[in-house]
Amino acid sequence: MTHVILGHCCKDASCVRVCPQNCIRPTPEDPDFGIVEHLYIDPATCIDCSACVQACPAGAIRADSELTDSQRLYARRTRDFFADLPGARSRVPRPLGLPQAFQRAGGPLRVAVVGGGAAAMYTVRELLQRSSSIRITVFEQHTEVGGLLRTAVSSDHRGIRNMIRLFDVPFSDDRVETRTNIRVGLEVSIAALRREFDVVILAFGASSPRAVGxxxxxxxxxxxxxxxxxxxxxxxxxxxxxxxxxxxxxxxxxxxxxxxxxxxxxxxxxxxxxxxxxxxxxxxxxxxxxxxxxxxxxxxxxxxxxxxxxxxxxxxxxxxxxxxxxxxxxxxxxxxxxxxxxxxxxxxxxxxxxxxxxxxxxxxxxxxxxxxxxxxxxxxxxxxGFTSAPMTGVPFTDDGVVSNRRGRVVSADTGAPIAGLYVVGWAKRGARGGVGDNRRCAVETVERIVADQKNIGESDSGQGPTSAYGMGHAGGQR
The missing domain is CATH 3.50.50.60 (FAD/NAD(P)-binding domain)
Known part of the structure; x- marks a missing residue:
């Protein structure tokens, strides 16, 4: 018996990371990862261990013997995918590397996350894996976190809606504080957050509907x-x-x-x-x-x-x-x-x-x-579709996304990085991609933060040159 990935796959690649046979394709490193609608399990190498079933946050993996008549087409799509895949593919399990961690000599890194949707959740989760001393404050304009997962995903997509449970562990961590019913940009400004926190991450999504007629x-x-x-x-x-x-x-x-x-x-x-x-x-x-x-x-x-x-x-x-x-x-x-x-x-x-x-x-x-x-x-x-709402202190491009390079917010005029300011999710890449796409997006942004904090630490200790991002602390030059 093998397992089959269904169409509501979220593509956050949790299944890829736990598969002992390395038989789930494409991986996030493969060039066609961003193109395929969902991932595929190679029926020739699957050993029915069910590790992927437990790891899938969207409940999108089922044993082939349990498929309904309408779901069997995904088994056919899987066979077609691997039939067209070049034969020289690695079946050797890949070692899983640990994320690069960081500690801050000047005390805990204080991070503000603006928004409480899926992009924020993956970002908070990633940050918690990088530092034991970090302190994160999430600012959410509604009474509950969850964003569109809570309010807008159709009730028919129960697997995707159930991904709301992914918020439980990171948002209950004692390093995380959640402040709800606060509208950043109205009741508190970006400038004020940048004065109070070492790092500000914009995860407010794209909530303004595009106008028609x-x-x-x-x-x-x-x-x-x-x-x-x-x-x-x-x-x-x-x-x-x-x-x-x-x-x-x-x-x-x-x-x-x-x-x-x-x-x-x-x-x-x-x-x-x-x-x-x-x-x-x-x-x-x-x-x-x-x-x-x-x-x-x-x-x-x-x-x-x-x-x-x-x-x-x-x-x-x-x-x-x-x-x-x-x-x-x-x-x-x-x-x-x-x-x-x-x-x-x-x-x-x-x-x-x-x-x-x-x-x-x-x-x-x-x-x-x-x-x-x-x-x-x-x-x-x-x-x-949607675009991000303008916010004072945040540069936007003409297509309605925050001006950034791989998660670092940059000036729309000069292209220079704005110290301590980052972006993730739809506000970073536009209103495209599903819930799971925010995982890779969050990793990329957090890696920029880790690199910048490392440069700041080397500069402060005299071990290296001053970075272009070396002013990203609460009292630094703006």
Missing amino acids: ESSIPGAHQAITVLSAANSAARQGIAARLLRGPTALIVGGGNVALDVAAAIAKRHIATRAGEPITQVVVVARSPVQRPSFTFSAVHELAELDIDLSIAPDGAPPDTGSADPVQRLFAELAGNPRPRTRSRKMAVSLWFGNEVTSLRAVGGRVQLKTAGQRTFIADSVIYAT
């Missing part, structure tokens, strides 16, 4: 707000009465857009009168050949009892493609499922549509695209 449209909602309400309602066994009905537009073509469509299909979201939505149209900017969502997201939607159709602008799906998403699209386009009495909702995915106008017309919502296509519905839900 008119600023105020009746019947308009943000996807994150809709999912949060749906999650709350689902726990009570009811539907969130949010939308004008019976038709809804979802603007955006990523996983969040499909999560909203699935929540509506499962009756977690209804009209204000409590009636079901009967038609959902997803309007995506991406072309049908390169959709922004993952295979697992569209596969889960296609498994629901709905009429799902693909309506691309331009070229149709590639019927000869090896891409499983394209094969699914071609199947839906060429062999549409017959309508049944149980299917009371239709979902259509429209690709290649750049939105040029979105406004209220006669009590409904009208969307127009660059290709002269017009969509009209009763409600609209924005799933168009």
